[in-house]
């Protein structure tokens with residue numbers, strides 16, 4: 572048996588960062604930027620108003636108070652997107668909307684709330700009372716204050732989140748070069764499996780693994796290629812694996828334990844190079860890794876919970892590495908255990924738990940029976956409590972590390 576770390580290191584040593592592609596920016600969400608993005612423009616492009624109000628010369632407002640306002644002549648109005656024809660001269664003001672370019676001659680904006688506009692009946696306004704003195708530059712957004720022309724805005728290697736997609740858009744950039752997403756082929760194996768939409772004969776079960784795994788692939792940014800079900804015959808498995816050869820990675824489920832009909836490992840041994848079979852962890856002990864004609868292959872266990880957990884621990888980091896990401900691990904937190912856990916056979920346990928926060932502390936409670944076929948206990952969990960190999964039991968009230976699958980609490 573090998574450790575979780577050794578297994579992960581092995582898997583990662585076989586997967587490479589993929590090549591680049593140019594995508595419309597919205598499609599780049601979650602991808603890693605593969606170019607340095609410099610700004611061709613100032614953002615904002617011109618000085619503009621941060622408020623609805625009056626564009627003025629600050630010096631004209633000196634001494635203004637609610638009881639003795641300064642009165643300025645209103646010579647016009649500027650809307651967002653328009654350039655004012657009028658200049659602001661001594662003792663005059665232009666009515667201005669948020670985002671509108673600051674007119675010539677003005678250096679500040681007095682917001683509506685600091686004028687007597689609300690009290691005035693006449694429209695259009697010919698005069699406005701300023702109730703508060705403003706410093707120069709008040710409520711003015713300077714040209715280039717967010718991004719200056721020529722500035723390196725997003726360096727290569729940046730993970731594109733919604734805010735980065737917005738920054739790219741603010742530069743007018745329609746497409747970006749990013750590391751492409753891996754295509755991950757998914758093959759379920761087993762004579763007992765029935766495809767969705769079919770009636771369920773005696774002795775059979777629906778193929779759930781293909782769907783939980785494909786959903787995980789999608790969630791972490793890959794493109795799932797669902798190959799369906801291969802029967803427990805070497806020829807069927809080999810044939811289906813051929814369909815996957817243009818993918819970037821292949822994930823199979825089941826067929827890697829010691830049962831007579833567990834054939835994935837035999838097919839692998841014939842077609843490729845097999846690396847290891849058992850990892851010192853629970854659930855999910857039987858796991859195969861190999862290369863089939865240059866394609867990394869991860870043979871996940873058949874049990875639905877084991878398949879999902881081994882995906883999290885080994886397939887997810889591989890997908891992230893292929894996408895060019897550097898941070899490959901999920902966050903772990905410290906929590907206080909509210910249910911006991913026994914570790915009888917010296918493996919690292921990943922126990923399904925619901926973590927909740929009270930004040931500044933986290934509490935973790937198991938989500939019920941931990942059989943590796945009980946998928947609903949995975950569905951009720953938001954984290955995996957980690958019990959180290961050398962810890963025989965965790966008692967209530969003890970502190971544990973929890974690998975967080977989700978941050979939602981309940």
Ligand code: AMP
Pocket residue numbers: 759760761763764776777778779780781824825826827828830833872873874875944
């Ligand atoms: P195996 O690895 O073939 O011994 O399978 C272990 C367990 O996982 C058995 O109970 C299988 O019926 C179950 N299993 C295997 N593949 C799937 C699948 N695609 N969907 C749901 N359960 C599965």
Ligand code: MG
Pocket residue numbers: 760761762825826830832833873
């Ligand atoms: Mg089987």
